Amino acid sequence: MDTIFALATAQGRAGVAVVRVSGPGAKIAVEGMTGTLPDHGRSLRPVRDPDGSLVDNALILSFEKGRSFTGEQVAELHLHGSTAIVAVVLRLLGEIPGLRQAEAGEFTRRALENGCLDLAQVEGLADLIDAETEAQRQQAVRVFSGALGDLAERWRAALIRSAALIEATIDFADEDVPVDVSPEVSDLLTAVRTEMAQEAEGVRIAERIREGFEVAIVGPPNVGKSTLLNRLAGRDAAITSEFAGTTRDIIEVRMVLDGLPVTVLDTAGLRQTDDQVEQIGIERGTARSLGADLRIHMIDPGGHPALKVKEGDIVVQSKVDIGDSEEVGISGLTGQGVDGLVSRISTTLRERTACVGVAMRERHRMAMLGAIRDIDAAIRMMPNAVEQADVLAENLRSAIRSVDSLVGRVDVEDILGEIFSSFCIGK
Amino acid sequence: MKHREHDVIVIGGGHAGCEAAHAAARTGVRVALVTLDQRGIGAMSCNPAIGGLGKGHLVREIDALDGVMGRVADFAGIQFRLLNRKKGPAVQGPRAQADRARYRLAMQQEIHNCPGLDIVLGEAVDLNIVDGRVCGIVSADGSILHSKAVVLTTGTFLRGVIHIGDASHPGGRMGERPSVRMAERLDEFGLPLSRLKTGTPPxxxxxxxxxxxxxxxxxxxxxxxxxxxxxxxxxxxxxxxxxxxxxxxxxxxxxxxxxxxxxxxxxxxxxxxxxxxxxxxxxxxxxxxxxxxxxxxxxxxxxxxxxxxxxxxxxxxxxxxxxxxxxxxxxxxxxxxxxAIEYDFVDPRALTPALALRDVPGLFLAGQINGTTGYEEAAAQGLVAGLNAARLSQDLEPVHFSRTTSYIGVMIDDLVTKGVSEPYRMFTSRAEFRLSLRADNADQRLTSLGRDLGLVHDTRWELFSTKAEALEVARLRIGRYSFSARELAGQGININPDKERRTGLEALSLSDSTFHQIASLAPELADIPTEISEQLKRDALYATYVERQNRDIASLRKDEADVIPSDFVYSGIPGLSTELQLKLNRTRPATLGHAARIDGMTPSALLLISARLKRKQVARPA
Known part of the structure; x- marks a missing residue:
């Protein structure tokens, strides 16, 4: 049985981040960073990396087998909720052999199997696991959108093509297919490996994550979204005009709201349009705002939100300066109501932990490093690509499985499809 | 026509039908093979060849379970080629050109000589249904043949239509009539039928x-x-x-x-x-x-x-x-x-992994009727359907083959989980545990299981037991030795000069080492027969990869051990989306592992099902 770990995203405890480790190797793994721990109980320990540098002073809860949430041996690290600290701890745990990040719902599954949960508890947790699955998916969408998304798509195509070429020489050996496909496969794999290595240690994903939270301003054209953004940022970031449809692309402005790192997105106004360029802008804006942590739905007096209002979203009425109603709202122009809005945003965000993104980044990094190891093994076998096609293919399969979470699931049908469209198979 | 009572009736004498009838009879039940024409038994209606990649693996597995296809193909083989001979053993597939007449002759002899297996000439036009259960067949002359289970292997005969250019006519094979009434009966069951097409050259x-x-x-x-x-x-x-x-x-x-x-x-x-x-x-x-x-x-x-x-x-x-x-x-x-020939097939998602129709108790389907193509795919399904029909007739639990131990398991799991969008053919790339599921170790994987199921008779069992023992002894003997990197390098094996000592088995797992080199270092091992030493080498070659896969295999087996009862109710489980309820109700997965492979399944949904199963298990003994 593997030992698994994950950031337990305890809600409403923004100041503390809890990393939970469960499985037969839990105690010994954490002891490697903290020194000896009691079998069962609390202790305050310095957390150190292998070089001995101090990472954090943490409260450690250790649970004996049979006396924990999962029924297994468990250690919990209660860390200061800094993304940097959490990132280091997750990385250190991931580097211990036999430990891996938990899949969504895996702690609960283990608890269920060990008889530590009843049906009602499982049903109560199902929502939470769905939310976790969805949050992971959204994070992945967010990280792998735009330029990074194109990259992931390229990796996916290259991996499918490589696997298809190798599998074709195996499964269709008596057909009219090339015998030695190693030059093309080598090129494809080397390219993926290089790009992946850059991304694994690189900055782009980290930048996305360091943004902290994303807040999107959505609403119909000319409702005052851009004016609000400018007011929040205190500078003219978006072009504002009184003509509808001015903001065609997504404007991002990073700012610190009540001490929280927030990127505010100003999206194209939502309306029916014949202008293709504007339509694209609207679609991109919608996709991006759905992936944000929080949406501010701006409506005209008497209007309705154009997008679905999710839990925690904020609906405000705009332009209270020109309306003569007494309704609660804001004015980007005069600043009326803006302070109240900022505190509502920060209150909502504080209830969520800012470290989810960090955990996701670590998950992606481990996936890429795993894939790189497999790809390296495959590249080493290239000189014997014909004789060692079986183990080469196995390494590719393993690499693809590692990056499934990044590039989307690759099925044997994708590989067969590539083979049948490239080669004339069939005697 | 004198009608003896039978436990199992198999309709059709093609590759699926022969293997089904023979397998059922091997387990000791009384079987009737119903066919129009005795001479059609064992006919190869498409190309005169058996085996190939993936397909050769299936034939080896059928043989490991004491089935007939391998023996018959060996008798009929007029050109044998091992495909991918230069590549690793996991992807090597035996293939043979077969003499059509010899193949038919040998297959007919196998069927004739099989104890407990009767050939009944006639056309099965309908099924005999009592209280919603299939209890035999109705012949063209109106007589009823009784049984406890029926295996239907219609090949391309179900509403078959033959096309040559713009001319077409109904036909099951060139010169033979299609089955239309049986197709209408299947319509009445409300089974999901669609059309597939295949072709032959002049x-x-x-x-x-x-x-x-x-x-x-x-x-x-x-x-x-x-x-x-x-x-x-x-x-x-x-x-x-x-x-x-x-x-x-x-x-x-x-x-x-x-x-x-x-x-x-x-x-x-x-x-x-x-x-x-x-x-x-x-x-x-x-x-x-x-x-x-x-x-x-x-x-x-x-x-x-x-x-x-x-x-x-x-x-x-x-x-x-x-x-x-x-x-x-x-x-x-x-x-x-x-x-070109067009024919009806049943969406295989209507089947259980025992190849029984979920909604028609007592009826099993095998071969092209399940959307597959190929003699080998048909025969392998025939074996599974025949075995399970025999077990049903004896009130025994169905047997499911696992993806982790056989290509048979891979094929059936693919069929009943994903359905088909084109005629399904086996490829080695479909088996995620390809390095363990090799043609050379089909007997090591399946013969013991076959013996437990009553499929494997004494001659083969003795042969297998002798080989298995020789392998085990040789493995122990070679494992007792250990060698330094220098000793191994001295034999010309490509190895880093590290300080580690390697056991004989570890040395054998190095990709360019041979048994001969190791026996040079330990001359006492030289008496191990070539057949055994070669098998040890093949097993050792993939040891590190197989070890890596073992975690996946273990977790899959654990999920497959969580059996979902066929009457499990998905509707009304709080938190399970309507969409997933629909999918689960359509596929009715046999195990939690099967459910996990359904498209769109989520971790929380699996957890919810698992929790219900746990509660049932606890509730049952009370």
Missing amino acids: RLDGRSIDWSGLEMQPGDDDPTLFSFRSTTPLARQISCGITHTNDKTHEIIRENLGRSAMYGGHIEGIGPRYCPSIEDKVVRFADKMSHQVFLEPEGLDDHTIYPNGISTSLPRDVQEDYVRSISGLENAIILQPGY
């Missing part, structure tokens, strides 16, 4: 072919047979010819595309992508100047040649034109034109 008279300028492909010098019980080919061995299509051929085909049944819009069924007609090849790969054609003799005393690679549904005169444009075939005489 058959040529070998005496009209000019072989002098053609490349010839002989079999292997050291033939690899199918059955673990066979040692050497019994028939005279021959070569196949190879020729190629050319510009002229493609031009003729392009000019006449509109007259092809496929391209003229006469066919609605979906054909396989990996077995395209020559029309398809010319259209889809227009820049390819030439396609290979294998000229495969259909038998030693038969002049018929099967030109593999040019299946077609063009009219006869166009077939003649394009065939004669090919080098060596300038004067070729067509004995039977190529044709």
Whole structure:
């Protein structure tokens, strides 16, 4: 049985981040960073990396087998909720052999199997696991959108093509297919490996994550979204005009709201349009705002939100300066109501932990490093690509499985499809 | 007609039917094989070959379970080739050209000589249904044949339609009538039926072919047979010819595309992508100047040649034109034109992993009726359906084959979980545990299981037990030795000069080491027979990879052990989306592992099902 770990995203405890480790190797793994721990109980320990540098002073809860949430041996690290600290701890745990990040719902599954949960508890947790699955998916969408998304798509195509070429020489050996496909496969794999290595240690994903939270301003054209953004940022970031449809692309402005790192997105106004360029802008804006942590739905007096209002979203009425109603709202122009809005945003965000993104980044990094190891093994076998096609293919399969979470699931049908469209198979 | 009571009735004497009837009879129940014509038993209606990649693996597995296909193919084999001989053993597949007549003869003998198996001549036109259960069949003369379970193997006969050019007529095979009433009965059950299509090339008279300028492909010098019980080919061995299509051929085909049944819009069924007609090849790969054609003799005393690679549904005169444009075939005489055939199949997601129809108790389906193609795929399903029909008749629990131990398991899991979008054929790439599921170790994987199920009889069991013991002893002996890196390097093995010592097995797992080199370091091992040492080497070769896969295998097996009862209620589980409830109700997964592979399944949904199962398990003993 593997030992698994994950950031337990305890809600409403923004100041503390809890990393939970469960499985037969839990105690010994954490002891490697903290020194000896009691079998069962609390202790305050310095957390150190292998070089001995101090990472954090943490409260450690250790649970004996049979006396924990999962029924297994468990250690919990209660860390200061800094993304940097959490990132280091997750990385250190991931580097211990036999430990891996938990899949969504895996702690609960283990608890269920060990008889530590009843049906009602499982049903109560199902929502939470769905939310976790969805949050992971959204994070992945967010990280792998735009330029990074194109990259992931390229990796996916290259991996499918490589696997298809190798599998074709195996499964269709008596057909009219090339015998030695190693030059093309080598090129494809080397390219993926290089790009992946850059991304694994690189900055782009980290930048996305360091943004902290994303807040999107959505609403119909000319409702005052851009004016609000400018007011929040205190500078003219978006072009504002009184003509509808001015903001065609997504404007991002990073700012610190009540001490929280927030990127505010100003999206194209939502309306029916014949202008293709504007339509694209609207679609991109919608996709991006759905992936944000929080949406501010701006409506005209008497209007309705154009997008679905999710839990925690904020609906405000705009332009209270020109309306003569007494309704609660804001004015980007005069600043009326803006302070109240900022505190509502920060209150909502504080209830969520800012470290989810960090955990996701670590998950992606481990996936890429795993894939790189497999790809390296495959590249080493290239000189014997014909004789060692079986183990080469196995390494590719393993690499693809590692990056499934990044590039989307690759099925044997994708590989067969590539083979049948490239080669004339069939005697 | 004198009707003895039978436990299992198998309808159809093709590859699925023969294997089903034989498997059921091996477990000791009384079986009737119902077929129209005794001479049709064991007929190869498409190409005269058995095995290949993935397919050869299936034949080995059938043989490991004491089935008939491997033995019969060995008797009939006139050219044996081990595909991928230069690659690793995991991807090597035995293949043989078979003499059609010898194959039929050997299969008929196997069926005749099988204790407890009766051949009943007649047409099964309907099923005998009592209280919603299938309890036998109705013959064309109206008589009823009783049984506790029925295996239906209709091949391409279910509402079969044959197309040659723009002409079409109902037919199950060239010159044989289709089954229509049975199809109507299946309609009444409300089963999800659709159409598939397959094709054959024209058959040529070998005496009209000019072989002098053609490349010839002989079999292997050291033939690899199918059955673990066979040692050497019994028939005279021959070569196949190879020729190629050319510009002229493609031009003729392009000019006449509109007259092809496929391209003229006469066919609605979906054909396989990996077995395209020559029309398809010319259209889809227009820049390819030439396609290979294998000229495969259909038998030693038969002049018929099967030109593999040019299946077609063009009219006869166009077939003649394009065939004669090919080098060596300038004067070729067509004995039977190529044709396309369309037939009904049942969406295999309506089946349990025992190949029983979930909603029609007592009825099992095997072969092309489940959307597959190929003799080997059909035979493997026949074995599973026959075995489970016999078990049902004895009130025993069904047996499911796992993806982790056999290609049979991979195929059935793919079918019942994902369904089919084109005729399903086995490929080694479908098996995620390919390195463990090898043709060479099919007996190590399955023969003990087969013995427990009553499928494996004494002769094979003794042979297998002797081999298994010899392997175990040899493995222990070689494992007792250990060698330094220097010693191994001294034998010419490519190894880093580290300080570690390696056991004999670890040394054997190095990719370029041989048993001979290791025996040079430990001469006491030299008495291990070659057959055993070669098998040890094959097992050792993948040891590190297999170890890596073991975690996946273990977790899959754990999920497969969580059996979901067939009456499990998905509706009303709080938190389970309506969409997933629909999917689960349609597929009715047999285990939690099966459920996990359903498209769109989420971790929380699995957890919810698992929690319900746990509660049921706790509740049951009370």
